[in-house]
Amino acid sequence: MTIDMTMTANNSAAMKAALLDYVAAFNAADAERVAALFADDATIEDPVGSPAIAGREAILGFYRHATSLGARLEVVVPPRGSHGNAAALSFAVYARMQGHSVRIDVTDVMTFGADGRITGMRAFWGPDDVHPQ
């Protein structure tokens, strides 16, 4: 899908579509396409509790690194919208960490600007959400 930049931020269905587009772009290992979903001054806190990164270059670098590792995202339940400008997506990340295959259980919460782009992403996963496969 393509994000319609005229969509309103409180459009729950549009936010969900953007979340699923995020997953598709990530799984295509297309860091530029992932980064283009974000606003120029967006922030990423991944995992929650770590220092946030901000801005287009940092975000592009983050996804260039992440997609270069061969990680794959698998959506496990339908995305949740809201009555505001935020939505949530729960998924599993299948990746290699330190030579081992792992599954990381994650819930992302994303906030959206009026133009439909992501203004903030927070990834909920703890040390105990990393499972050997």
Place this chain on the structure above:
Amino acid sequence: MTIDMTMTANNSAAMKAALLDYVAAFNAADAERVAALFADDATIEDPVGSPAIAGREAILGFYRHATSLGARLEVVVPPRGSHGNAAALSFAVYARMQGHSVRIDVTDVMTFGADGRITGMRAFWGPDDVHPQ
């Protein structure tokens, strides 16, 4: 389970246990037990995008109403922790709304204080997350 008030807020496993205790207390229709999981000045935004409520009496009233409706929560994927003081839980709410049986797909994000109690709850669900059953 019983919340250990000495647990540290950034204990991912303890936050997850509290989330599951929340579900158990809700499904027991025990509003007092649910409310006791919250800090005295906690806030609830349910759904995200609606005005928040705050404080023990408001929270107790919220759960007295919610549990009186016969709603039941069903956890659909394991809770997600973090490296900070917040965790996320995705579940389905089975309830009656305006005479109809519905399933509402929800993700709750909860923040925790140093004493292990919930300081904030935000429930992500949109108009399009309410499904007739």
